[in-house]
Amino acid sequence: MNLVQDHPAAPGGPGAADGGEGVLRLAGVTVRFGGITAVDQVALDVPSGQVVGLIGPNGAGKTTLLDAVSGLRTPSRGRILLDGADVTARSASWLSRHGVRRTFQRHQAFGWLTVRQNVLVPLEWRTRGRGLLGDVLGLPHRRRETGALLERVDEVIELCGLSEVRDVNAATLPIGQLRLLEFARAIVDSPRLLLLDEPTSGLGRRETELLSEVLLGLVQRHELTVILVEHDIDFVMGLVDRVVCLVQGAVLADGTPAEIRRNPEVIAAYLGS
Numbered sequence: 603m604n605l606v607q608d609h610p611a612a613p614g615g616p617g618a619a620d621g622g623e624g625v626l627r628l629a630g631v632t633v634r635f636g637g638i639t640a641v642d643q644v645a646l647d648v649p650s651g652q653v654v655g656l657i658g659p660n661g662a663g664k665t666t667l668l669d670a671v672s673g674l675r676t677p678s679r680g681r682i683l684l685d686g687a688d689v690t691a692r693s694a695s696w697l698s699r700h701g702v703r704r705t706f707q708r709h710q711a712f713g714w715l716t717v718r719q720n721v722l723v724p725l726e727w728r729t730r731g732r733g734l735l736g737d738v739l740g741l742p743h744r745r746r747e748t749g750a751l752l753e754r755v756d757e758v759i760e761l762c763g764l765s766e767v768r769d770v771n772a773a774t775l776p777i778g779q780l781r782l783l784e785f786a787r788a789i790v791d792s793p794r795l796l797l798l799d800e801p802t803s804g805l806g807r808r809e810t811e812l813l814s815e816v817l818l819g820l821v822q823r824h825e826l827t828v829i830l831v832e833h834d835i836d837f838v839m840g841l842v843d844r845v846v847c848l849v850q851g852a853v854l855a856d857g858t859p860a861e862i863r864r865n866p867e868v869i870a871a872y873l874g875s
């Protein structure tokens with residue numbers, strides 16, 4: 603089974619609506635919480651295979667923007683297009699089945715499941731509700747399908763340096779391995795668009811390097827499109843093609859890492875001298 607980016611396309615097909623050519627297009631996306639405008643008319647086109655760093659001070663709206671793109675929060679105004687199709691009102695589960703996967707600042711692993719079982723969970727939908735763990739004991743053709751999914755799970759566990767703790771309950775893992783598990787869960791179903799919310803927080807230097815290597819490998823091999831929210835500026839700048847700086851919900855600057863590093867407004871608002 604080829605799990606690499608074989609998600610159903612968004613209805614309308616690639617580029618079908620509005621002439622959208624990028625994987626993701628944000629048009630005037632605004633998210634309000636009562637009187638607070640957390641995201642303010644953000645417009646962004648992200649082409650396939652691009653790695654975008656989303657930076658900005660605390661409270662700038664970075665996580666809220668990821669929430670909107672991943673379907674956890676419906677924008678108050680504006681539109682979100684995926685492969686040219688309007689997905690503004692789509693649910694998080696619909697978007698995840700169509701290749702939009704994410705991590706969270708606080709990991710979402712199930713503590714009572716092993717690492718392997720945790721990494722299986724995002725693949726459950728591919729069994730059409732039959733129950734993946736139950737399939738292991740099922741009919742021969744089901745066992746073959748399930749075998750391919752388990753192979754993929756073990757491949758990702760190894761890629762993320764978690765093989766030694768594969769059968770350990772997640773609750774007993776240190777924070778660094780929990781973050782890597784969160785990352786493994788986000789990539790196991792071969793997303794087209796990967797949204798990472800501060801993936802290096804809690805990681806040691808070696809783990810950060812590992813994450814960076816795995817991410818670069820995925821981007822190079824599979825044209826994975828990534829939006830990365832991160833405060834570790836060296837990590838961001840070394841990894842991304844493009845940096846977008848948000849301040850008070852709005853885009854302050856958008857450019858290459860080198861352009862952003864020397865942008866006086868970004869330096870004043872966030873980077874410092």
Ligand SMILES: Nc1ncnc2c1ncn2[C@@H]1O[C@H](COP(=O)(O)OP(=O)(O)OP(=O)(O)O)[C@@H](O)[C@H]1O
Binds near residue numbers: 638639659662667
């Ligand atoms: N559920 C909510 N209800 C009300 N206000 C919220 C909610 N979530 C976020 N906010 C507000 O929206 C603004 C943007 O918050 P958000 O968490 O998106 O910022 P951020 O850039 O991700 O910050 P950080 O770098 O600290 O994670 C902040 O003013 C925050 O207090």
